[in-house]
């Protein structure tokens with residue numbers, strides 16, 4: 001049965017990490033195996049900055065950024081292949097030249113389209129290097145272009161998958177020859193062949209798309225943490241790892257801010273009952289966490305998600321009218337247009353409170369638009385804490401010494417909005 005692995009930017013950030021990846025994969029001789037790979041390290045951020053430079057007037061900045069991207073990838077190739085680097089160097093050089101050419105061709109097009117034609121190069125570069133390295137260390141490898149497999153609409157930067165066509169193409173692959181398949185996460189293409197992206201951090205989702213279409217046995221996402229915890233172990237000093245958790249519960253955690261898994265990843269797997277394992281690429285012997293169908297242990301321990309850099313908007317009609325459905329509809333529609341997600345929505349008779357990511361490029365146009373028609377009060381510098389399966393004592397302890405600026409609670413979930421300045425750098429789950 002086919003397996004799908006996914007490796008993120010941290011696991012291939014430099015030559016040493018790619019060597020380590022080769023050693024890790026040598027422990028998994030079973031085939032078919034499809035390996036989905038993100039861009040190296042922070043390359044996607046670097047490509048976003050390159051795009052901004054390309055669309056601005058600063059040619060020198062653009063040239064310097066392109067050169068830095070080229071230099072970083074070539075240095076990795078050199079460190080990996082040494083005297084036999086020639087052919088891979090040529091392929092990397094060709095990709096960087098193509099990226100440069102496309103910039104000039106697309107600079108006048110709308111930004112989301114230009115974004116996708118640029119940013120897809122992060123994954124094209126990384127998979128070119130990693131695929132060649134796996135071949136070099138004796139793993140017969142075939143490089144697949146995800147843009148020929150994952151067919152999407154043309155909603156650039158956040159494209160939706162055409163599941164029917166994607167399934168036809170993916171099922172058309174013949175994976176039976178014993179070779180490892182390496183392909184890119186995060187990217188796809190329209191039926192006409194324009195590159196698209198699935199939303200930042202979307203490589204987990206690609207692994208799920210391919211697994212769904214291939215009816216794979218299991219998906220493993222290899223992370224820099226041993227598994228899925230009941231809170232980000234980098235932010236909570238006593239977080240505990242889940243051995244097993246249901247799809248439904250994991251979807252809630254990811255949706256509310258457990259960034260270890262892209263929220264879109266789980267539903268396509270749940271539909272085909274394909275388990276997802278979260279494992280550490282650093283400690284191969286650690287068993288990881290399994291997300292599967294049964295809900296036996298959901299709610300055994302509470303879980304905590306933090307969303308920082310939040311802004312609270314309190315929106316009131318100007319004419320003493322109620323905040324009725326028509327006005328809520330109007331306001332939430334403007335959120336959709338702005339591309340913003342509200343982590344917490346709370347309505348009163350004459351007020352709608354929204355907690356939003358303080359993403360300046362998206363938030364500022366929204367605030368301007370709302371201020372034209374409503375009275376808007378704004379508070380920045382906030383942290384949204386979401387707790388799954390809390391009890392009253394726990395919530396009391398978490399709120400102690402902190403002003404609650406907004407809250408929401410239902411049978412399974414409580415959310416509190418705090419001033420970030422009143423929150424600790426490292427949290428401790430009250431015992």
Ligand SMILES: Nc1ncnc2c1ncn2[C@@H]1O[C@H](COP(=O)(O)OP(=O)(O)O)[C@@H](O)[C@H]1O
Nearest residue numbers: 008009223225227228229231232234258259260
């Ligand atoms: N509930 C959680 N359990 C484990 N890790 C979490 C959780 N919430 C957030 N994280 C963070 O997710 C990070 C791994 O995800 P990410 O960096 O996006 O992976 P990648 O980019 O390699 O796919 C960890 O370093 C950890 O800080």
Ligand SMILES: N[C@@H](CC(=O)OP(=O)(O)O)C(=O)O
Nearest residue numbers: 008009038044200201202203
């Ligand atoms: N490279 C893309 C897609 C991705 O998923 O990356 P990672 O797996 O490293 O989070 C991004 O940074 O958004």
